[in-house]
Amino acid sequence: MIVIRCRSLLFFRRLCHSSLQLPVPPRPIDSESCTNCIKNCSTIKSLKCVHTSILKANLHLNLFFCTTLISQSVLLNVMACIHSEKEADDVCRMAMDHELGLNQSVQNAAVGMYARCGRIDTAQEIFNGIHSKDLVSWASMIEAYVQADLPLKAMEIFREMTLKGLLPDSITLLGVIRACLALGSFSQACFVHGFVIRRLFGNQIVVETAIVDLYVKCGSLIYARKVFDNIKERNVISWSTMISGYGLHGHGRKAICLFNEMKNSTKPDHITFVSILAACSHAGLVAEGWDCFNAMSRDFELKPGPEHYACMVDLLGRVGKLKEAFEFISKMPIRPNAGVWGALLGACRIHSNVEMAEVAAMNLLELDPENPGRYVLLYNIYLSSGKRKEADQIRALMKQRGLRKIAGHTIIQIKNKVHTFVAGDRSHPQTEMVYSELDKVIYRIQEEGYTPDLNFVLHDVEEETKERLLYVHSEKLAIVFGLLNSGSGSVVRLQKNLRVCVDCHTFMKFVSKVARREIIVRDARRFHQFKDGTCSCGDYW
Structure with missing residues (x-):
């Protein structure tokens, strides 16, 4: 169905184009044809594309077409923004009153809308009611389960879709990959990767990079590197993803080698430098970290942001250079954010520096007062240093502000x-x-x-x-x-x-x-x- 829909839109654009080029169009384009094409649009982008083609062709259309265009446009826009259960119900009721609720594009949008509102049961009910489900329908339901933190259900829907003979596009596959990321399952990662290979999704750098990231987050650098090496035209995102993967697994020197290789073909960006600085931090590579940080402005004319400063504070703090980390913060040309002070507080926990922890915590509780992790960290620092009274005061402050410690699992x-x-x-x-x-x-x-x-x-x-x-x-x-x-x-x-x-x-x-x-x-x-x-x-x- 999705292929037919795409072809119909393409054919319609060609017809509109022919009306501009030929004295007599090969086939008259009337309001009914345009209205049917509008109803096939499931996104605002495709809607604008068709509307632009109509305007360029200077077609004269009736009031019914204009009403359909406006209704479809407004409804898709509204449904993309709604996160409230009551508003979602109101919009769906309005659509049914105007017979738009039976439009499959609207039904697909409604699945996503109810998923954002946490009404996964209603989303499933609407999905079940779609008679001829197209690829957008399946992709909407997969994404709904991902948003509802039900990755196994998302994978079940994907398997059911493939059993019905529908081939996913790259957007659907990215939703499936997000489900696998939530599971952290190596076996599921292999299943999705195998599907991509069998269905000839090669040379799609977005999908290939997502597979690299998937293998990294499922704990297999070997498989991630194999996929990375087979990407024919790597971009800055694919390079950064692999560098970040080495960092997450503690292979700082491999990350630096890859970073140096990258510079021969691709200019690193801000995200790349976050990845390489984090890799240096995880491996305790202080000299290498300073070199990368200084290279941002020196070699690539990139201005360090708060996240880069936070990485450097984390790097210095982890190796016990707390005084140097604090001086680094005091000389920052921008105001330190919660990430910077949080990195210092974490280092104080490792090295049991109560005095500096109190300075970091004072700034953190001002910048990020609703984050219970900050309070828990300071509480633990006090308690491990034998300062029971101060620890009890932090616990009382959490209770007063209605904050609860995140339960570990x-x-x-x-x-x-x-x-x-x-x-x-x-x-x-x-x-x-x-x-x-x-x-x-x-x-x-x-x-x-x-x-x-x-x-x-x-x-x-x-x-x-x-x-x-x-x-x-x-x-x-x-x-x-x-x-x-x-x-x-x-x-x-x-x-x-x-x-x-x-x-x-x-x-x-x-x-x-x-x-x-x-x-x-x-x-x-x-x-x-x-x-x-x-x-x-x-x-x-």
Whole structure:
């Protein structure tokens, strides 16, 4: 249907063009033809295109056509902007009253509109009611599930669409790739990539770059680099994506090598420099980071933005150069934003610098007062430094402002099913088996030298209780579940919504050694690849 629709619009434009070139058009174009063509438009861009062709052809059209044009244009514009449930219902009621609700373009737009309003059930109901679903219909429903944070449902819709013989275009595939990114599933990434290869979507740089990013975010730099190397005409986005991927995985020197290679063919932009500076920060490459930062204005006439300054503060702070980082902030030619002060506060947490943390926090709570992560970080700094009174004051301030700490959770996907664990979780059907195996795993790694790091249990409880609290972190539960439910020798892949704690990081190193399994963890900041008792980050993250 989408191919027919596109061809009809193209044919219509050619007819309009012929009316300008020939004394007598090959076929008269009347209001009915134009009205039908207008109804085939599902976006404002295509609507404007047809309208422009009509005006250029100097066609005389009746009132019914003009009404259809205005109604379709206004309705598509309005539906693209609505995020309120009540407004969505009002617009759909108006469309039905004017018989526009039966227009498939409007129905497709309504699916997206209700998805933005959080009414995924209504979006699904409208989608089910479309009799002859075209590619736009399927793409709208896929995007609706992505927006509703239901990536598995989006993948199900994609599979159903392909089974009906419909071939996706690049826009639909980008929606599917976003669903895969949300899942972080390597197997799903391979499925989508295989589909792209089979359906000959080669030489579409947007799709190819998205596949590179997908493999990076699913924990496979090897596959990402293979796709990147096969891109025939790389642009600044594809280069930046691969450089960022190396940085996320802690391969700073590889990122620098690729950056130097890029400069021979493509001029880096602001985003490229964010990627390379972040890569230097993740790897602790201070000299290289300074060189890249200075090269922005010196070699490429690019003015550093707040995000570049934040990367430099993060780089200096991580290696313990807090005084240098603070001086760098004080000399910034632009006002430091929340990202800059947040980088300094994070470094103060690593190096237990309470005094500088208070300065950073004072600025942060002014710039970003609604972000609970800032309060939690300062609370932890106070508590780990023995300043219980100050920590309690921060907690009271959070309560006063109605802020709550973001709950940590870990996700693992086994056989296309997503399992989520939280600390101390006992809701999973395999709870008893997981906890029993966890005890065995802890005993084995303790024999290898593992000792729990109690500095990261900040409750006023006995030492034995602190150990128990550490042992039931969501990462540990998910790893044991993965060991129990995946094949021998297979990779265990996890996603953590927060930064992985130091004790869990140590736990994973020992488990990778005694279980002889590779463990790949994506946390809020980067990737960790555990193998044979070591991590790709080199214990620097």
